[in-house]
Amino acid sequence: MRWIGVTALLLVSRLAAAQVCPLSISATDLMRFEQQTLQVDRQCTEVEVTFHHTGKLPASAMGHDWVLTKTADVASVANAGMNAGLANNFQKPGDPRIVAATKVIGGGESATVRFSTAQLESGASYSYFCSAPGHFSIMKGRFVFNAPSSPAVAANLPK
Numbered sequence: 001m002r003w004i005g006v007t008a009l010l011l012v013s014r015l016a017a018a019q020v021c022p023l024s025i026s027a028t029d030l031m032r033f034e035q036q037t038l039q040v041d042r043q044c045t046e047v048e049v050t051f052h053h054t055g056k057l058p059a060s061a062m063g064h065d066w067v068l069t070k071t072a073d074v075a076s077v078a079n080a081g082m083n084a085g086l087a088n089n090f091q092k093p094g095d096p097r098i099v100a101a102t103k104v105i106g107g108g109e110s111a112t113v114r115f116s117t118a119q120l121e122s123g124a125s126y127s128y129f130c131s132a133p134g135h136f137s138i139m140k141g142r143f144v145f146n147a148p149s150s151p152a153v154a155a156n157l158p159k
């Protein structure tokens with residue numbers, strides 16, 4: 001009986017500590033992300049990114065995705081993804097350098113990806129980018145984890 005009580009207590013405290021932080025980002029037919037930086041507070045245990053394509057062109061012509069890697073891996077992951085083709089969302093299947101990624105979407109569509117912040121190394125530099133061929137040099141931004149609380153971060157915390 002005593003063990004059951006302890007387990008239940010642990011479960012409750014773990015649930016209470018879980019903090020899913022929603023982030024929103026959009027991209028256009030002009031091949032750009034509307035947000036140049038996404039910030040995540042250190043209290044977030046999970047991040048849920050909702051990616052909107054606010055343009056009108058189909059995925060075959062101007063498809064975008066949202067891919068998160070270490071900043072140093074952006075170019076090599078993008079180049080590896082180019083050969084994977086649209087069927088694989090221009091992401092090399094099973095690429096361990098990809099922390100999180102949405103599928104490629106066309107104008108008017110949106111996609112969501114949820115991931116744990118436990119896999120982010122503190123102190124490492126992370127960036128997000130679009131892996132559609134030729135897009136990453138323009139379509140990229142900084143992903144800041146452990147950002148000090150700021151109005152920008154607070155706006156993304158669960159209400």
Ligand code: ZN
Nearest residue numbers: 064130132135
């Ligand atoms: Zn793109």
